[in-house]
Amino acid sequence: MAKDKVTRTDDVSIVLCGQAGMGIQTVEGILTRMLKLAGYNIFATKEYMSRVRGGNNSTEIRVSSQPVSAFVDRIDLLIPFNEGAIKHLERRISKDTVVLGETEVIGEEARSGRFKFIEAPLSKIATDIGNKVYSNVVAVGMLAGLLGVDLAGACDYVKQFFSSKAADVAEKNVQAAEAGFRLAKELAPQAGISLSIKPDAGVENQILLSGAEAVGLGAIAGGCNFVSSYPMSPSTAVLVFLARHGQDFGIIAEQAEDEIAAMNMAIGAWYAGARALVTTSGGGFALMVEGLSLAGMLEMPIVIHLAQRPGPATGLPTRTEQADIELALYAGHGEFPRILLAPGTLEQAFHHTAVAFNLADKYQIPVIILTDQYLMDTYYNISAFDLSGVKNEKHIVKTTANYKRYEFTESGISPRGVPGFGEGLVCVDSDEHDIEGHITEDLNVRVKMVNKRLRKLDSAKADVIEPELYPNGKYDNLVVCWGSTYHIVKEALKLLGSGDTSLLHYSQVYPLHPQTADYLGRAKKVVIVEGNATGQFAKLIKLHAGIDIKERILKYSGLSFTVEEVAEGLKKILK
Amino acid sequence: MDKNVFDMGQIDIAWCPGCGDYGILNVLKATLAELDIAPENLVMVSGIGQAAKIPHYIKTHFFNGLHGRALSPATAIKAANSSMTVIAESGDGDMYGEGGNHFIHTIRRNPNITNIVHNNMVYGLTKGQASPTSQLGFKTPVQVSGVFLEPFNPLAVAVALDASFVARAFIGDIEQTKEILKKAITHKGYALVDILQPCVTFNRLNTRQWFKEHTYYLEDSHDPHDRIAAFKRAVETDKLPLGIFYINPNKSTFEDNTGIYKEDKRSLFEREPDFARLQTLIDKYRTAG
Numbered sequence: 001m002a003k004d005k006v007t008r009t010d011d012v013s014i015v016l017c018g019q020a021g022m023g024i025q026t027v028e029g030i031l032t033r034m035l036k037l038a039g040y041n042i043f044a045t046k047e048y049m050s051r052v053r054g055g056n057n058s059t060e061i062r063v064s065s066q067p068v069s070a071f072v073d074r075i076d077l078l079i080p081f082n083e084g085a086i087k088h089l090e091r092r093i094s095k096d097t098v099v100l101g102e103t104e105v106i107g108e109e110a111r112s113g114r115f116k117f118i119e120a121p122l123s124k125i126a127t128d129i130g131n132k133v134y135s136n137v138v139a140v141g142m143l144a145g146l147l148g149v150d151l152a153g154a155c156d157y158v159k160q161f162f163s164s165k166a167a168d169v170a171e172k173n174v175q176a177a178e179a180g181f182r183l184a185k186e187l188a189p190q191a192g193i194s195l196s197i198k199p200d201a202g203v204e205n206q207i208l209l210s211g212a213e214a215v216g217l218g219a220i221a222g223g224c225n226f227v228s229s230y231p232m233s234p235s236t237a238v239l240v241f242l243a244r245h246g247q248d249f250g251i252i253a254e255q256a257e258d259e260i261a262a263m264n265m266a267i268g269a270w271y272a273g274a275r276a277l278v279t280t281s282g283g284g285f286a287l288m289v290e291g292l293s294l295a296g297m298l299e300m301p302i303v304i305h306l307a308q309r310p311g312p313a314t315g316l317p318t319r320t321e322q323a324d325i326e327l328a329l330y331a332g333h334g335e336f337p338r339i340l341l342a343p344g345t346l347e348q349a350f351h352h353t354a355v356a357f358n359l360a361d362k363y364q365i366p367v368i369i370l371t372d373q374y375l376m377d378t379y380y381n382i383s384a385f386d387l388s389g390v391k392n393e394k395h396i397v398k399t400t401a402n403y404k405r406y407e408f409t410e411s412g413i414s415p416r417g418v419p420g421f422g423e424g425l426v427c428v429d430s431d432e433h434d435i436e437g438h439i440t441e442d443l444n445v446r447v448k449m450v451n452k453r454l455r456k457l458d459s460a461k462a463d464v465i466e467p468e469l470y471p472n473g474k475y476d477n478l479v480v481c482w483g484s485t486y487h488i489v490k491e492a493l494k495l496l497g498s499g500d501t502s503l504l505h506y507s508q509v510y511p512l513h514p515q516t517a518d519y520l521g522r523a524k525k526v527v528i529v530e531g532n533a534t535g536q537f538a539k540l541i542k543l544h545a546g547i548d549i550k551e552r553i554l555k556y557s558g559l560s561f562t563v564e565e566v567a568e569g570l571k572k573i574l575k
Numbered sequence: 576m577d578k579n580v581f582d583m584g585q586i587d588i589a590w591c592p593g594c595g596d597y598g599i600l601n602v603l604k605a606t607l608a609e610l611d612i613a614p615e616n617l618v619m620v621s622g623i624g625q626a627a628k629i630p631h632y633i634k635t636h637f638f639n640g641l642h643g644r645a646l647s648p649a650t651a652i653k654a655a656n657s658s659m660t661v662i663a664e665s666g667d668g669d670m671y672g673e674g675g676n677h678f679i680h681t682i683r684r685n686p687n688i689t690n691i692v693h694n695n696m697v698y699g700l701t702k703g704q705a706s707p708t709s710q711l712g713f714k715t716p717v718q719v720s721g722v723f724l725e726p727f728n729p730l731a732v733a734v735a736l737d738a739s740f741v742a743r744a745f746i747g748d749i750e751q752t753k754e755i756l757k758k759a760i761t762h763k764g765y766a767l768v769d770i771l772q773p774c775v776t777f778n779r780l781n782t783r784q785w786f787k788e789h790t791y792y793l794e795d796s797h798d799p800h801d802r803i804a805a806f807k808r809a810v811e812t813d814k815l816p817l818g819i820f821y822i823n824p825n826k827s828t829f830e831d832n833t834g835i836y837k838e839d840k841r842s843l844f845e846r847e848p849d850f851a852r853l854q855t856l857i858d859k860y861r862t863a864g
Contacts, residue, residue, distance in 0.1 A: 207860035268648025273844020
């Protein structure tokens with residue numbers, strides 16, 4: 001256990017905090033892209049309240065010489081835009097935190113001595129330029145200056161960012177950025193801030209995007225041409241993304257009257273030969289459950305993006321959690337197979353979403369992609385997605401006159417026709433049915449149909465995505481996690497520097513990879529890290545791999561794990 | 576076309592002898608034959624209930640889905656393959672009760688589909704409970720003191736929502752029902768045909784005779800393009816008017832509004848994702864996104 005902190009001069013964590021509607025998102029949008037273009041490695045994520053104005057929202061931006069992809073507790077630089085910011089982030093502020101703000105805004109806290117306070121007159125400078133609203137762009141300029149970004153490049157980016165606005169708006173914002181830049185040069189020596197983050201030549205050509213965008217792009221790559229959904233945080237961004245690009249890619253994007261309609265539309269679309277997606281969160285998924293069971297009975301493919309947030313019921317609408325794995329696994333009356341994917345990185349968010357359409361089509365079963373608010377709202381730079389390996393596998397057949405939709409086969413998969421493609425008739429029924437799709441109460445047929453449907457799960461086991469082992473297969477301790485915690489746990493292990501501990505990350509949680517018992521059985525100690533209160537994946541592993549994971553690091557406050565929290569937790573358990 | 580092309584041969588039909596569903600089945604087959612709609616170009620979509628079993632008795636493509644949900648898949652099927660004729664057909668409980676929300680919003684969405692509703696003012700498959708259209712005072716094993724909920728008026732609701740085609744028929748009149756169905760199926764846009772029918776097992780109030788005495792046809796002078804007049808006729812309850820209440824020919828369909836058929840007429844199953852364009856979109860994230 002070498003060190004507890006990351007070297008701070010080449011990996012800085014900047015946090016901006018203010019009320020909803022104050023333009024924190026604007027700062028995040030400009031700063032992350034500007035810095036990325038300048039060649040810095042960037043990570044950004046946000047936590048926000050379920051309101052349109054007011055409250056306290058914060059965004060963390062990590063800027064580093066090395067790739068960074070995980071949320072940290074540590075705050076190196078804090079820019080508070082409202083009075084409540086300091087209290088809101090209290091737990092994460094340390095003596096080493098440099099707060100660049102205004103006494104007028106944060107009040108008494110400025111003199112508390114609990115952090116290093118530097119008076120940065122952002123709103124005064126903005127007012128001098130013409131309006132207090134420019135404060136956030138003054139902050140952008142200041143941060144660019146502190147990080148040593150080239151001024152001309154920064155101004156160009158600000159100009160480009162506001163290019164759709166009136167000319168004077170763009171001009172004023174450029175002035176604001178310049179003034180912030182000058183302020184940084186004055187404050188840096190006084191604040192004792194010396195950063196040595198080196199631009200990385202490889203970054204410029206990389207892409208910077210969010211989890212929601214990665215899922216959206218993955219859906220397009222998967223041939224998605226129909227999305228029907230009902231808006232629900234944190235899944236809405238995917239619907240918005242596909243609607244925005246719908247005309248360019250021939251995607252029907254429909255906001256349904258409710259999730260029930262959304263699900264039934266998507267199933268109807270698959271029946272007619274479309275590749276359809278629904279995107280939702282727990283409460284919306286609950287309404288789709290009847291339709292999920294319909295897909296099971298009709299043997300209709302369906303891809304469901306389930307972006308998790310804390311429940312039960314409305315829960316914490318804008319927060320994160322990993323507590324719907326059991327819901328996704330057991331949802332739907334009756335017994336039918338399904339696949340649950342849980343991407344942990346932006347690359348997986350893209351590729352797994354694309355492959356979800358192929359898997360659903362191939363096995364004619366629901367494929368549920370479990371993400372969460374943290375992954376949806378997280379950005380970092382990565383190499384551009386490689387489409388050369390992405391295959392759009394269509395599993396529909398041209399029917400002949402005597403076509404029968406539910407022909408019995410060894411694999412359980414009956415060739416799937418669609419109306420209008422071939423001479424056959426495609427008949428599907430939510431009742432138990434015979435091979436032609438007609439209602440039956442022949443109980444022998446019933447048993448054969450159940451067996452046929454369940455056989456598809458055995459077939460699907462051939463395609464289970466392997467869990468990722470890091471750094472290698474030689475370990476005494478094994479840390480298991482799934483979904484969005486991948487980079488957080490990985491960085492925690494790097495921080496601990498422990499050579500006898502490995503990470504096993506599952507990006508498909510069901511069917512469980514058949515070698516799970518081997519992986520876990522080889523370890524002297526197994527720890528699971530999950531964003532829920534009851535260890536849902538641990539329970540799934542016990543059920544399907546027979547291994548009881550006793551050591552659990554669980555979090556269900558509504559915020560994502562941080563690197564430090566996981567490191568701390570592991571340190572206690574692994575000693 | 577011969578209507579026998581839709582025959583299923585010797586099959587076991589689950590309807591009671593004397594049920595109005597038989598009449599609707601026969602009229603529908605005749606209508607489709609006269610319109611030359613071939614079985615392979617038709618998709619029947621239904622929910623659950625006695626009426627919803629109708630696709631099993633017609634030789635064609637069908638999607639017999641969940642209770643109350645027929646309109647949602649029907650909308651999507653038409654949107655994904657607009658060359659198909661799509662008919663969503665179920666009973667009054669299915670379409671107006673369990674599926675009430677979809678009924679409202681499908682009218683707003685205006686897909687080019689025909690919505691046929693078997694309206695016998697009672698639940699058949701669950702054995703005689705009130706339906707949304709049951710009349711006040713109608714006694715059932717559940718509504719033991721008689722129905723006290725205001726009956727749902729599908730025609731008035733449809734006209735209020737400016738549905739593009741609104742009609743009511745009575746299965747006691749085969750010829751007129753067929754003419755109404757023909758107009759509904761050939762109409763471009765959402766078309767509602769509420770078909771009154773007796774339930775010989777569970778509705779002893781609204782019998783064939785009762786319907787004969789309590790219905791009449793809209794006069795030739797009724798202008799179906801006059802929405803206010805249509806609404807007035809739709810709220811008549813002493814005697815129920817039959818015929819085409821309302822047509823709005825000026826509405827564009829959901830499929831057209833999606834915009835995806837403007838330049839490419841192919842159905843969705845014939846299309847492939849445009850990877851070159853996707854690569855361009857991905858590359859945008861190098862700079863701005």
